[in-house]
Amino acid sequence: MLSLLFSLSFLLCLALLLWRWWMKKRRLALRMSAPGMRRDNPVRVERFDDIDTTVSAVRCDCGGRISATAEGSLAVGETSLRVVHAECGDCESNLTLYFDCSRLLH
Numbered sequence: 001m002l003s004l005l006f007s008l009s010f011l012l013c014l015a016l017l018l019w020r021w022w023m024k025k026r027r028l029a030l031r032m033s034a035p036g037m038r039r040d041n042p043v044r045v046e047r048f049d050d051i052d053t054t055v056s057a058v059r060c061d062c063g064g065r066i067s068a069t070a071e072g073s074l075a076v077g078e079t080s081l082r083v084v085h086a087e088c089g090d091c092e093s094n095l096t097l098y099f100d101c102s103r104l105l106h
């Protein structure tokens with residue numbers, strides 16, 4: 001009887017770990033499909049203010065606010081990208097956001 005309880009608790013723990021792994025993987029895939037998370041799917045901006053607005057609206061996976069730590073430019077073919085590196089204020093995770101500045105109004 002004791003071995004049966006031990007086996008059941010082991011299987012329950014294993015199922016919980018698999019469920020957490022799968023949810024984390026799903027959450028990451030969902031996040032990476034959002035505009036701005038990959039260089040081939042940047043957020044299109046028409047003003048530099050739009051970059052600040054978008055960065056302040058993005059939340060980390062933990063729910064914390066992110067703040068920009070560095071910015072740079074990147075040219076991919078004809079597209080001019082602005083790359084913003086950000087860090088979560090709560091868990092200190094790093095995040096990179098991509099913005100398409102091709103239609104930027106000067």
Ligand SMILES: [Zn+2]
Nearest residue numbers: 060062088091
């Ligand atoms: Zn965080």
